[in-house]
Amino acid sequence: DQQVKQNSPSLSVQEGRISILNCDYTNSMFDYFLWYKKYPAEGPTFLISISSIKDKNEDGRFTVFLNKSAKHLSLHIVPSQPGDSAVYFCAASAPLISGAQKLVFGQGTRLTINP
Amino acid sequence: DAGVTQSPTHLIKTRGQQVTLRCSPKSGHDTVSWYQQALGQGPQFIFQYYEEEERQRGNFPDRFSGHQFPNYSSELNVNALLLGDSALYLCASSWTGDEQYFGPGTRLTVT
Numbered sequence: 001d002q003q004v005k006q007n008s009p010s011l012s013v014q015e016g017r018i019s020i021l022n023c024d025y026t027n028s029m030f031d032y033f034l035w036y037k038k039y040p041a042e043g044p045t046f047l048i049s050i051s052s053i054k055d056k057n058e059d060g061r062f063t064v065f066l067n068k069s070a071k072h073l074s075l076h077i078v079p080s081q082p083g084d085s086a087v088y089f090c091a092a093s094a095p096l097i098s099g100a101q102k103l104v105f106g107q108g109t110r111l112t113i114n115p
Numbered sequence: 116d117a118g119v120t121q122s123p124t125h126l127i128k129t130r131g132q133q134v135t136l137r138c139s140p141k142s143g144h145d146t147v148s149w150y151q152q153a154l155g156q157g158p159q160f161i162f163q164y165y166e167e168e169e170r171q172r173g174n175f176p177d178r179f180s181g182h183q184f185p186n187y188s189s190e191l192n193v194n195a196l197l198l199g200d201s202a203l204y205l206c207a208s209s210w211t212g213d214e215q216y217f218g219p220g221t222r223l224t225v226t
Contacts, residue, residue, distance in 0.1 A: 043217030105157030
């Protein structure tokens, strides 16, 4: 049961243009969403997050949009740079009685920025 | 400021053997989580440790166990290794509910 889905395994974008990565989720209890970037031979690096009480969060070139009714979020990167080429993971968490934060990840989207 | 560190980097084991992986959290972090990432998949939550106790567990069998020490470092133990346990094992640390920061992982190969 894949609660977080990234349906595009790969995406290729021209340098300077906008990259849009998409993520869908099924669990309505998720209230916190994150994007991580992963380079080969490294662990995932936290990029940006959004709480379910917001519909947009911006940090420099990165903006995350959340559409709760559609259970969909997206990451926009503007402008795209060659160093943005990596695998991007969408993750979500729901409040747990234990107080723990258990992240549920999508399968990842490989973004390639072409010069 | 050192980030999350993990050891060893790579490990090769035989079916049926036992393995221990180690993690040192980022300075100031008190919570450690472990994830398993199979090839082509996203990381899957194994368990989370806080105040030296397992606070939450994912859908992994009892062969997977862990420990957190008073200095917040952690170990992941896997007994009776199966071929399907071959994966990248990621440790993540956080300060009580904040964003999780990941280490580089340990690549485990079971033959």
